[in-house]
Amino acid sequence: MSSSSSSPAPDQDASPAAASRPRISLPPFWAQILLGLVLGALLGWIARNWNVDWLGRTLDEIGGIFVQLLQLAVGPLVFFAIAVSITNLRNVANAARLAAHTLLWFLATSLIAVAIGLTIGLLTNPGDGTGLTPADGALPQSEGSWLDFLTGIVPTDVISPFANLEVLQIVFLAAVTGVAALRLGDRAAPLISFGETVLELLQKALWWVIRLAPLGTLGLIGRSINEYGWDLIGDYATFTAGVYIGCALVLFGVYPLLLRSVAGLNPLRFFRGAWPAIQLAFVSRSSVGTLPVTTKVTERLGVPREYNSFAVPLGATTKMDGCAAIYPALAAIFVAEIFDVSLGAQDYLLIAFVSVIGSAATAGLTGATIMTTLTLSTLGLPLEGVGLLLAIDPILDMIRTATNVAGQAVVPVIVAARAKILDLEAYDSATSFEIDEAEAETAPQREEAKAAA
Template sequence: MKRFSFSLQLLLGLVVGVALGFAARVWDLAWLSTTLTEVGKIFVQLLKLAVPPLVFTAVVVSVANLRNVNGAARLAGKTLLWFLATALIAVIVGIGLGLIINPGRGVTLATEGAKAPENVGTWVDFITGIVPTNIVTAFTELNVLQIVFLGVVLGAAAMAIGDRAEPFLNFSRSVLELVQKALWWVIRLAPIGTAGLIGKSVATYGWDLLAPLAKFSLGVYVGCFIVLLAVYPTLLAVVGKVNPVTFFRNAWPAIELAFVSRSSVGTLPLTQKVTIERLGVDRDYAAFAVPFGATTKMDGCASIYPALAAIFVAQVFNIPLGIGEYLLIAFVSVVGSAATAGLTGAIVMLTLTLSTLGLPLEGVGLLLAIDPILDMIRTATNVAGQIVVPVLVARSEGRIDEAVLNAPPQPLDEAPPVRVSTAPEPSPA
């Protein structure tokens, strides 16, 4: 397999998975469907197993090292502004597309049997998604935003007390390097995991579920492609002065893995790896921006999808929407996406949008059947945005290694382990 690049290995896994899933569905091979399901599930579990210690130690070490980095507050502010700006652009794309295609007009679905989901997003989730009520549950429930919060607090505390925190920081650096090494062994299994994940989706859902909701499904894919292939490349070329072809060539493994895994958190380790080692973004800054983006930067799940879905539900239930409602959709998408942190992102975000607009929550039940198919492109869009923003901010702050960015992409299976400095560099006089 070393003769093939990592991206090609993922692509081969994708093709094999589709073929096996199709075979399992056509010939009703239950054993094959079960095998694919278990292979994909184990791979995602292995990825998620490494995420808590990786994110926590990376943030702690990076915050402590920021005592010698100028403009840390400015970096955080720029990142947040770009998150908001790109989310606003994405939701405008979603609303505009919804007004053009009218995804719910002419759709005849039985709405009497539709049920509201048990877990409904609320604005309280926005707060509880950031501040943990229990340190242990933040790790056991894999709430990445809360883990980032704890890492920032402890890293800041270590920075404040100075040399007395050095034993803790040395321990954190050691754990970080150990986790990164073990994690790379897991990432090498991604082609096999890809085959299991995509095969399970094809075997379980097929494509026939798209027929009754073809216009809505097509709208979600078109909206995500507009953001992926038009909005992001334009921002990269005009604002960041980065060649979009170079960006996608370097970031593609993470975007591809996001598509098949349907998990921003599960893709986080590879997202961070390509952002640093292929796109040349400063490591200390990427340790903040990438994990933070994995929990709050969801242009696919929190902007495009809820905008189109809200228009769809309103049209199916014959409820008119005015300018005020469209502005409310934009507000919820831009401000409320953090409410999805640690939860079932798209569904919670959709229920939050519908409840804020006063639309029937039963409309969510109409879309659950095709959600796994739509979630693939939504997650790929999420992860692409989580890489685009750090690149834009790092470029504006002169924190991109041009040699790394413009070099031919190094095969990820040969990439050197991420090094962590044992002590912060002394600040220049």
């Protein structure tokens, strides 16, 4: 007998008064986000054109608080997600081989993405005809360099990485902890169990933040429109179109082609299952903030949970085809044209190298300033060029993050399919879901459902 037949109907225990109360039926989550997008753009336009200062400040606060809530959980979430994912590899056959293949596919897709970015940049010349000059640029508040990147991997203490949100250092600490727990074996079982429980708690709290995404979308879009206006897009039209076209080619061209040719899977079924994560990434602009949803969709697409819990958190902090491949390539060409600097073949090879190796510097947070400064400094381009890009960055970051998250989901699916561990029945039947439904499904319930099946 199935568990559903023994459970009481939802309204059997309800009182007559409770049963008579009308229930508010909210529109689907995607519709809520779309509504937030439209209202945010409208309110931002009103605040800018009618000089409604209080409305502009309100939009700024709403968007800022939403981003702060996402970032609040980033440090501990990344640590426990990476540490637990490494310990989960003990339950996976050929774990080392799967991990190696995951990293190789991360690198391969990043190379394809940066090649597309460079090609679009060379064909469109995004810096020509913008009317922008070097005087319009400004030095960024934070910079990235290879020395900082290499020396910054190992922290000086265990507190500063979390206090300063140094995600690469947090990943290092988590990896050391996870490997040490594996080497301890059964003696580390209580610690592993504790880590899994804390991870569940963090993900539950993050689900609550994710439910605020429509409101956060309203604030973030409204803030951008109020601060910069629609006229801004005209100055950056070619560059903006290049970023969106490049990301769209990777998202709807490269990934489906790989799914079909390499893994023998139907790409439409992938997008049907992965769409909630891609959609949330677009509006939240945070790969780490989308992590619980990305984990959920890849599980529903048939990736084994033990392997999935390793690949997705790793991808959320290091796999950035949008922010670390397409965008830096176009940004470097854009800045070079504004400052009248000629780039040669060796410079384009350097861009590809930086994009593949330095992607961990983007950290899965909103924006790609560190990655851009890392690329520009490697090429010897003026860092003032970053200031030229900051104004348009929020609009570009949406499609970049959506591409990032799609790649973080597609690679585990491809690797699992090639390793013959993908649940093809689950992949073919994967559907979209609502946030309430996904949040309510806990790990024990997943295991119970799996055992029942």
